[in-house]
Amino acid sequence: MADHLLLGIDTGGTYTDAVLFSETTGVVAKAKALTTRHDLAVGISGAVEAVLKEARVPVTAISLVSLSTTLATNALVEGQGGRAGLVMIGFAPDDLKRDGLAEALGSDPVIFLPGGHNVHGNENPLDMTALDAALPELSATVSSFAVAGYFAVRNPAHELRVRDRIREISKLPVTCSHELSSKLGGPRRALTTLLNARLVSMIDRLIGACERYLEQRGIHVPMMVVRGDGALISAAEARLRPIETILSGPAASLVGARHLTGRDDAVVSDIGGTTTDVAVLDQGRPRLDADGAVVGGYRTMVEAVAMRTYGLGGDSEVRINDRGLAARLDLGPRRFLPLSLAAAVHGEVMHAALERQLRSQHVARNEGRFAVRTGVPEHLASGLQPQEQALYERIGAVPVALDTLLTNTLQKATLDRLVGRGLVHLCAITPSDAMHVLGRQNQWDREAARLGLELAARAKDGSGRPIAGSATELAGMIVDRLTRQSADVIMAACLAEDGAGAIDPAESLPVDRALQRMRGIVQFRVHLDRPLIGLGASAPVYYPAIAAMLGAESIIPTDADVANAIGAVVGQVRESITVFVTSPEEGLFIVGGAGESVRLVDEEAAFSLARERAISAALHAARLSGADEPAVTLTEAIDAPEVEGRRKLVEARFTATASGRPRIALEL
CATH class of the missing domain: 3.30.110 (Translation Initiation Factor IF3)
Incomplete structure (x- = not known):
């Protein structure tokens, strides 16, 4: 009988990876395609078709498909997600102040209903009058609902009754808190449920896109999704509990790193477009975070690998603070669409706008920045305020320069809200553009990257001098900054594992002196006690310098660029x-x-x-x-x-x- 081939797919913020894997011979073929957020099936089909072509095997050779994704993680890190309605049963408004629930809720609607249970599962009478009054209007302004009942883990009856009523009237997806965790702690369980509800449409689109493509290609096999603890669940279950896919991509990368290197003890750091994910392997196993995964500043009740996720990646926003005597660069946490990537699709429009801005003698605040729709389905734009709707209608599928789009300062906040809803991408210089200028990456439009960095280099610092003498000099500064910030976050994660999380490498003078190898009568040195395994498509261009700064052995496995997709098919x-x-x-x-x-x-x-x-x-x-x-x-x-x-x-x-x-x- 022929060898079973397992198809692993990883959908990240920038790339979708595909791997054909044999349990007897390992990686048979691998391929990448750009993630297409407006229609995720395009990126999935691009990667899978490429891997099938490379392997020269028929689709009938595939016996399992497994999917990992960073989309849910990225959405929470960037503060994105659909608008959700929260129903609290037996809770008081003051309960919103606990565990960051009010902050997470933001402007999304919340309804309080009398009811709930006590610690032994005995009920207080449920009254759904307020829900019945609000549902007709709410159903038109949210994309999903979250239901959290007092002591629902001991008796879920009220959550189930409320869920059935919402489904009957609104026909929208509903998440109940007892379905996600059996732990006590109502407000944090409500927070987890709210985040789950926001992610439902995003993960549903991803799994649906994958299923439609597989159906069209005649690949009729079981489909799995990687959970945040590295375990696998069926696609049907992932649709119901998408919150469990936060840290799916990082967990898959950890499983993949162990499989690819055979190292039992290592620091694993995976750099993507949006995030850097850091975890520690001890005796071949990642530690699970017993208190629940922290993503985007919120501690959830989702059991996941003790992975620390930072808003730092190849597509991170480059923030230039030019107020001091010397300009300071900081990266992240937001992901921007790199100029080089946007111009690879819309070159003529992008080049014309960047060249027009360079011809101007005046340095404008929004030059080198563009907005473009993400291309998500129109129904996800429901509930926009009039000013948001008006600005959204002026943004299309082709990037528009912000210096022509924004006519007053108030519109910047409006644009940020559209970005937060996942409806619009901001496009500007990123570390990926810097790498194109330096010639270390070449997959997109290098000229657009050069023009963008040339514009940014014109900004004046506090002493009135340009922050950089050329696009190349600025590119070097950006890459140096990424190296240092990466070293900081990796060290922060390791110090936290050592119980020394109070030390902030970004603020510590001794750590700064050690990382800069500063000479002095007193000299500080730091090093890791285990190798640094670098993962991600750009790992070879970033991690040797990062490992050297940390005094660690650098390991970049042959298939580091598709470690997530490999991890997706070797789990349990x-x-x-x-x-x-x-x-x-x-x-x-x-x-x-x-x-x-x-x-x-x-x-x-x-x-x-x-x-x-x-x-x-x-x-x-x-x-x-x-x-x-x-x-x-x-x-x-x-x-x-x-x-x-x-x-x-x-x-x-x-x-x-x-x-x-x-x-x-x-x-x-």
Whole structure:
């Protein structure tokens, strides 16, 4: 029988990667295509068609497709996502002040309903009057809903009733908090649910685009998606719980790095267009963040690898602070469309605008910057304010220069809101453009990059001198800044792993002296105790200098550019379910989690039911997520102290974990 080929696809902010992988021989073929946000299927088909052509194999050789993505991570880092309505059951308005929920909610609508449950799953009466009154209007201004009920992890009945009512009236996607986490902490669970709701349409479009392409090509095989903890879930489950795909790309890269290098102990840093992701491998395993992944400044309840994500990449915004005697450069956290990339598609328009601006003797604030629609479906632009709608209508599929688009300073804030909604890209100089000017990258339009950097170099610092003498000099300054900021974030991640997170490498004078190798009577030195594995398409041009600055061995594997796609196909399905037993009064035991609450009068019977329910639910979840023959393990934590000489059960937790390789299509 022919070897099974697994197709790994990674959709990043800039590139979509595809890999054909054999479990016996490794990488058979790999390819890249630009990610096309207006229609993700275009980028996916471009990468997959290229990899099939290189491998010279028929589509019938493929037995599994697995997808990893940084789209959800990037959206949260950049503050993007659809407009979501939040329904809080049994909570008070003051609860919004906890765990960053109010900040995350922003201007999105929230409805408070009486109801919810107590710690033992007993209900307070649910009143949906406010929901019924608001739904007709809300349904036209949001793209999805998030529902969070008080103690819903102990009894989800009210969340389910509210979900059914919203679906019946609005026909929009609804996320319930109990579906995402079994942990207590209502406001943070509500935050996680809100972020999930914002991501639903984005991940749904990605998976739908992939499924449509596979269907058209006759590739009828199981499709998996990488979760943030590196495990795989079925595409159907990922659609329901897209929040679990935050850190999907980084987790896949970590799995891929371990597979490609065989190194058990390493610092892994993956640079993409939008973010740099840093994690530490210890004894061949990444540590999971028990407190929940932090992305975009928000701590979620999503279990994921202890990966630190920073808004720093090849397409990061170059911010020039020209107020001091010497100009200072800073990169990120926003992603801009590189001038060289935009001009690769719209060269004539871009060159004409940049050349016009260079001819002007006056240095304008918005020169070298453009706006262009991202091309997302029109319904995602619902709920725009009149001034937002008016500006949006003046921006099209062809980049328009900001010096002609913006007629007053207030419009800049309006434009930023459109960018935040994921409707518009800003286009300007980036490190990728600097690399084109220096001749270290050559895939896009070098002339547009040169013109953009020449414009930026004209800016005057506080002493009245241009910040750089030429485009080439400025390009060198930008790349040097990326090297230093990368070293800072990698060291920050490692210090946090060492329990020394209070040291900020970007602010520490000793660290600054050490990284700059400054001479003095007292000399500081830093080095990592393990190699630095650099991943990403641009890893070879950035990481040797970064590793040298950190005093570390630099390892850039042969397939570093597609490590995410490789990690997507070598992982396992893994699902964990926790069932609780509490005792509100002597002789009464309540089993909660993985279904409706059950009241029993015998402790051992309650424990036995909890074990059975956890194991059954974990196996069911693993099979639902695509596992072929899952194996299950059970852990128990029983909190039952002696109180006045008598044993008192506070809480017992039974956690079952089922794992296995994904099902594959066997017909070759």
